[in-house]
Every structure is written in C-alpha cells, then in structure tokens.
Amino acid sequence: MKVSVVKETAPGERRVALVPEAAAKLRSAGLEVLVQSGAGDGAWHTDDSYAEAGATVVSRADALAADVVLMVGKPDTAAVSVLRPGQVVIGLLAPLTDPDLTAALAAAGVTAVSMDMIPRTLPRAQPMDALSSQANIAGYKAALLGATQFGRFFPLLITAAGTARPAKVLVLGTGVAGLQAIGTARRLGALVSAYDVRPETRTEAESVGATFIELTSVGPASGEGGYARALTEDERTAQQEELAGHIARHDVVITTAQVPGRRPPLLVTEDALKSMTPGSVVVDMGASILGGNVAGSVPGETVLTENGVAIVGASGLPSSMAAAASAMYARNISSLLLYLISDGALALNREDELQSGVIITSGGAIVHPALTDAASKPQPAPADQPSDQPPDQPDEGATRAVPGSSR
Secondary structure (H helix, E strand, O other), rough: EEEEOOOOOOOOOOOOOOOHHHHHHHHHHOOOOEEEOOOHHHHHHOOOHHOOOOOOOEHHHHHHHHOOEEEEOOOHHHHHOOOOOOOOOEOOOOOOOHHHHHHHHHHHHOOEHHHHHHHOOOHHHHHOOOHHHHHHHHHHHHHHHHHHHHOOOOOOEEEEEEEEEEEEEEEEEOOOHHHHHHHHHHHHOOOOEEEOHHHHHHHHHHHHHOOOOOOOOOOOOOOOOOOOOOOOHHHHHHHHHHHHHHHOOEEEEEEEOOOOOOOOOOOOOOHHHHOOOOEEEEEOOOOOOOOOOOOOOOOOEEEEEEOOOEEOOOOOHHHHHHHHHHHHHEEEEEEHHHHHHHEEEEEEOOOHHHHHHHHHEEEOOOEOHHHHHHHHOOOOOOOOOOOOOOOOOOOOOOEEOOOOOOO
C-alpha cells in the first residue's frame, strides 16, 4: 500500500505531515512511503533525509495518486480535483467549519479522515490527538509572544539599578494551550492567574503554578469531550463584565478559549481593553477572520489601541515552530494510520468508536454523525477550529494602530 506526504499549500504553513523518523516507522510496518519533493523544507527536512529513511521522493502528482494521502491542513481545490474514489485523505480537515470541502471530498468518493475529530476522551486515542499536540506548542509560543511584546521584564529582578517587579499574566482558558502558556509564563518568572468556566480545571491550573480565579457571576459550563459549552447571552455578558476587573489588573493577558465548530467567545471587550494600562499586552489565540476572544484582534497582526494596549492576533502559532510541530504531528498521524491498518491493508470499520469519530466521508457520502445531524438543522455562524490549526502563520512584526480597540 502506498502512503504519501504532500507539501502544504496554505499561506505561511511550514509544517509537514511526516518527518523522516515517522516515515521510517511506516516503512518498517511494510508500507511504501512517497514524499513530495520539498514537502519537508519548511520544517528543515530535506529530500535526502526522507530518502535515507526509506521513502521515495516523487512529484506532487504522484503523491496525490497514492492510496493514502497524508497532510497537515486541508487539500486545496486543485488537489481535490485529482483525487479518485477509494482514496483515503488524512489531515486536519476542519469539517465543522468547512462544509464545502467536506461535500467536495464526499462527491469525489474519497474516504476523508479528520485528525481534528479524534475522540479525545478515549485513552487509546491519546497518541493520535493532534489538537492537543499542536495546542501545546501554541500555548508555549503564545507566552513567548506576550513576553516579547511586553516592554518590561517577566521575572522579579533586583539589580544595582533598581528592582523590577514581576509581570502579572492572566491566562483565560485552561485547556492544553492554556496550561502550557501558564507553565511557560511561570518559568519566565511571571506571576500567573488563570480562569476557566470549567471548575474541574482548577487543580490542573494550580499544578502548573497559576492562581485560579473564580467568577461569582457565571456558574460551571463544562461541555462534552473536555470542552466548555457555549454560554448563554446573559452568562456571556455577566462573564465579560466581571472579567474586565481582573483584566485591568494584569500586564499580559493570553486568551485560549474555543468552542468546537463555533465562533470563539468574546472574553476581552473594548471596555476591558480601555481599562488596561498603557504597555499592556493581550495575546489572542482565538483570533480568526470571524472574530476572536479579544475585541479588535486581527489574525496575524498586532493592533495597538489608542490607550497603548497591544493586541496580538496569534494565529498559526504551531507553524511558527514547524520543526517541533511537525515532529509531534507526525507521531499523531502515523499512530492513527497504523491503527487503521491490519496486515498491510486498510481495515476501516465505522463500528469502531475511534474510527467512527474520525471518518467524515466514505462511499460518496458524508457519514460523520456530527455532520449529518448538523445538515438537518440550522447552525450558528462557524468559526475557525481550535487554535492548534489556524491557516496562516502570524506576522509577528506587523503592527497597526486603530481607534479605541476596534479594527
């Protein structure tokens, strides 16, 4: 069976679906591995390194003709047009937010397997959990971006020239990305506080050094699969108003909140931004073209408000650390692929709970329950998938001024 890796085409995307180490692992399992020439360049893996691992370097056309096509993000229109019935495509396909692509893959007769639909609560799925691996990287990089943008020190420093107080950092959302942001900010010496609508995350936040904030205006909002549920309009308003007071007392705010398949919740309002002191920084990991966690954030740009608060639209963070992100993603996707294979051939079984969670199209139809159910009832406006798979790499140097905190 031929398994291929294609070069990513999304703007700014530097990751690759397989690194040479993972390619060698698949080869040892009896698979023929094809790698499009240049696929690993953005993550510093040369064609020669893949050849040494036992892979065959081929053209894009040959890579797209393989039995199984591996990718990081979504296939572009040109790629979809040459796929044939019976092929398997595996990647972060974002079916909850890109119904057109899902429909196109179904029409092409492709079996589409989406890495971002892994049932994260299944223990055997943990090695395949690409959202968590990429969110880990994003949280780490978000803390570094906050420290870089902040014009003062993160740690307490006592010098002959005087004493610098430690920065106060607030992390909103304590999932994988949030916990990594907390831990990284703490290692840099900051005083870190954290908030999440899921009270069960308090112990985890405290274990990595944060002081957990409890809001009296909003009750628990735990949802399915480890995510938070969407708040009601009244809950959201109360949350924003109470959070504003905490936000004003911090130097750096990092927001990570997401609701799968929906627009990221607004946590930092214009009024909250106006209450922050000049020189403060807000890193919005939920930044998307449809909105983010922060009023006025722009994906891939740093926006400066009239009162001197920098809003970093932190999209594409895993791609900015392509080597590390690719290595982790390669372990995720190769683990899933090997799970789907028996005796050297694909053994797809939608009765298997894990497989039914990741297979979104098969036999010319959309088969995932979440997608077939969604097609039968009105849906809210979609948003980007969690922060581990945004489409563009951030331009960390781009800064633009806007009136107030609006775009």
